[in-house]
Each structure stands twice: as structure tokens, then as C-alpha cells.
Amino acid sequence: MSEVTAAVADDLAPVDLRSTNRRNELQTQHEKTDGYFNLIAYIASNAIAGEVMAVENYSEMVPLMPTTDDKIETVKQAHEESKHIQMLASLGKRHDYTVMREIVEPQWFNIRRHFSSAVQNKDLAACLIMQDLMTETMAIVLYRTLKRQGDPDTAALASKILEDELEHLEIGLTRIRGLLEADPEGVHESLKWAHHRVMPELFSMVSTSCHFLCDRLNIDCGALSLGDLKTDIDEIRIEALDTYVETLDKANFDPVVTAALIESMQSYGGTPSMNSALATA
Ligand SMILES: [Fe+2]
Ligand SMILES: [Fe+2]
Structure with missing residues (x-):
């Protein structure tokens, strides 16, 4: 069947069949299975949820930013x-799978x-640590994985998003670093507070078992x-975990404080690799 005839046949096919045709085409084109596309639908939906949270976090943080330039930069991050x-x-639409557009x-x-x-506590350091450092670090790991292992469409998209997330981390x-210079003790307290609240939540999502997501997506x-x-x-x-250790290191936190925090992550599934500098400190 010529390409034009195939396209016309596809247009005339019932919606269900049309969608199956498109899926089959993609599977052949990318040599990927249904299981692969279900996995990507799941990951993309959870990534969207993280992005929605990020929009809200950055927006809520704006009034705490000290200068107008900082406020503008934060609004840009939210955007x-x-x-x-x-x-x-x-991407979901192109690949013909459902993605959630909410948390x-x-x-x-x-x-x-x-x-x-x-x-509410006006703890700007904790806000920055939670969003700019912790969430962005996990986003970087996720998009890096999709860039490396995904089909060409997913990899290209992940690569574009990754550039922004790397910039947000920077x-x-x-x-x-600026806040640490001004108030090292206070910022380390904020780090400890944020770490114990946010890292277990982020790490628990490095998983394919979910609470409600698969049900909402109608996948097994x-x-x-x-x-x-x-x-x-x-x-x-x-x-x-290695990337988180690297982030804490680059932020100039005290290695004594961060080593204890990393150590505590073993209780919820974080096991640093042997070459992770702080983990072996
Ligand atoms: Fe993002
Ligand atoms: Fe970001």
C-alpha cells in the first residue's frame, strides 16, 4: 500500500483502529513494545506532576526573593x-498514550x-534547597535516563528539558552558596530540615509501583x-544518590553534615556507589 493510500485508509478507519494503526507504526519505527510505551506514559505522567509542583513552588517563592532581578529569574523558572x-x-499525544496533566x-x-x-517560615534557604537543588537533581537524573535510553522522540525532548533543569540547578x-556565606549555621539547619522531609518522598518515586497513577492511566x-x-x-x-551527593558538594555544604544525611538515606533505599566521594568520607 502506498503512503498516500495508507493515510487515506487510516483516516477512514474507526477511531480505535486508527489509534492501533498509529501505535503499530510507532512500534515498528522505534522497535519498541506496548510495555515500553506504557512505561513511558507512566514516567511522563509522573514527570508532569513534578513539573506542576515546580511551577507552584517557584511561583510561591517569588515574594521571598530578595531583589527584583531574582524575582524575575524565579518567574522565568516557573515559566x-x-x-x-x-x-x-x-509527546503523549504524538505517541498516542494518555498522560496526566495534574498531580x-x-x-x-x-x-x-x-x-x-x-x-510560611520565610525560610528561603529551605525553599531553594527543596526546589532548586533536590527536585532539580532528581529531574536531571530522570531526563538524563530518558535521553540515554528512550526512543528518538523521547530522547530529543528529554535532552531539551534537561538543558533547562541543569540551568535551574546552577x-x-x-x-x-551566597546564603551559606552569610549564614552557614542557619542554612545547614535548613538543609537538614528539608532533607528529611523531601528526599524520602523523592526516592520513593524511583519505583514502578504507585498509589493511584496506573489506575488513572488504565495500565497494569x-x-x-x-x-x-x-x-x-x-x-x-x-x-x-550519586548526583545528589555531587549537588550537595557543589553547593559547598559541610561534608560532615552531608555525610550524615547521606548515611540516613540507606533506610529508604539509597545506596551510594563506591566512587561517591562523600559517601565514603
Ligand atoms: Fe522542569
Ligand atoms: Fe526545573
């Missing part, structure tokens, strides 16, 4: 996160709640496997 939501949602999993709501407490590192939770992305949970957790 970039909102573009990420639209990009991920349009579903409870961990995101928990982090949002802690972030709001920090705003902005956060510069901001935190038990059948999801990271093998479809040629990786596994342990590999991602190790990379996430």
Missing part, C-alpha cells in the same frame, strides 16, 4: 517548568506541603518494567 508540562503532554501521586503533594511550610547552587502496575528502558530501579537509585 520554563510550565513549558515542560506542555512538551511532555504533546496524582501523594508524594508530590507532601513535598508541596513542606515547601509551603518553608515559605541558579540554585549560586543562590545557596505489576507489568511495568524498567527493563523496557534497559535499566533497573537499583541503577537509577544509585545514580540519583
Whole structure:
């Protein structure tokens, strides 16, 4: 069948069949299975939830920013996160799977709640640590994995988003270093406070078992496997922890404080790799 005839036949086919045709085409084109696309739908939906949380966090943080330039920069970050939501949602549309455009999993709501407490306490350092450092670090690990292991469309999109998230992390590192110089003790207290609230929530999402997401997406939770992305949970957790250690290091936090925090992560599944500098300190 010629391309034109195939397109006409596709247009005339019932909607269900049309959608199956498109899915089959993509599967052949990218040599990916249904399991792969279900996994990507799950990951993209959870990524969108993280982006929605980021939009809210950055927006809520604006009044705490000390200068007008800082406020403008923070609004820009919120705007970039909102573009990420639209990009991920349009990928779902192109690949013909459902993605959520709102937060579903409870961990995101928990982090949002802690972030709001920090705003109420006017603890700018805790806000920056939670959003710019911790959430961005996990976003970087996620988009890096999709860039490396995803199909060409997903990899290209992840690569674009990754550039923004790396920039957000750099902005956060510069901001935190400044605050650390002015008040090392206070900022280390904020780090400890934020770490124990946010890191267990973020780490618990490096998982293919969920609370409600698969039900909402109408996919079989038990059948999801990271093998479809040629990786596994342990590999991602190790990379996430190593990247977090690197972030804390770059922010100039005291290694004595951070080593104790990293150590505490073993209780919720964080096992640093042998070459992680702080973990072996
Ligand atoms: Fe983002
Ligand atoms: Fe970001």
C-alpha cells in the first residue's frame, strides 16, 4: 500500500483502529513494545506532576526573593517548568498514550506541603534547597535516563528539558552558596530540615509501583518494567544518590553534615556507589 493510500485508509478507519494503526507504526519505527510505551506514559505522567509542583513552588517563592532581578529569574523558572508540562503532554499525544496533566501521586503533594511550610517560615534557604537543588537533581537524573535510553522522540525532548533543569540547578547552587556565606549555621539547619522531609518522598518515586497513577492511566502496575528502558530501579537509585551527593558538594555544604544525611538515606533505599566521594568520607 502506498503512503498516500495508507493515510487515506487510516483516516477512514474507526477511531480505535486508527489509534492501533498509529501505535503499530510507532512500534515498528522505534522497535519498541506496548510495555515500553506504557512505561513511558507512566514516567511522563509522573514527570508532569513534578513539573506542576515546580511551577507552584517557584511561583510561591517569588515574594521571598530578595531583589527584583531574582524575582524575575524565579518567574522565568516557573515559566520554563510550565513549558515542560506542555512538551511532555504533546509527546503523549504524538505517541498516542494518555498522560496526566495534574498531580496524582501523594508524594508530590507532601513535598508541596513542606515547601509551603518553608515559605510560611520565610525560610528561603529551605525553599531553594527543596526546589532548586533536590527536585532539580532528581529531574536531571530522570531526563538524563530518558535521553540515554528512550526512543528518538523521547530522547530529543528529554535532552531539551534537561538543558533547562541543569540551568535551574546552577541558579540554585549560586543562590545557596551566597546564603551559606552569610549564614552557614542557619542554612545547614535548613538543609537538614528539608532533607528529611523531601528526599524520602523523592526516592520513593524511583519505583514502578504507585498509589493511584496506573489506575488513572488504565495500565497494569505489576507489568511495568524498567527493563523496557534497559535499566533497573537499583541503577537509577544509585545514580540519583550519586548526583545528589555531587549537588550537595557543589553547593559547598559541610561534608560532615552531608555525610550524615547521606548515611540516613540507606533506610529508604539509597545506596551510594563506591566512587561517591562523600559517601565514603
Ligand atoms: Fe522542569
Ligand atoms: Fe526545573
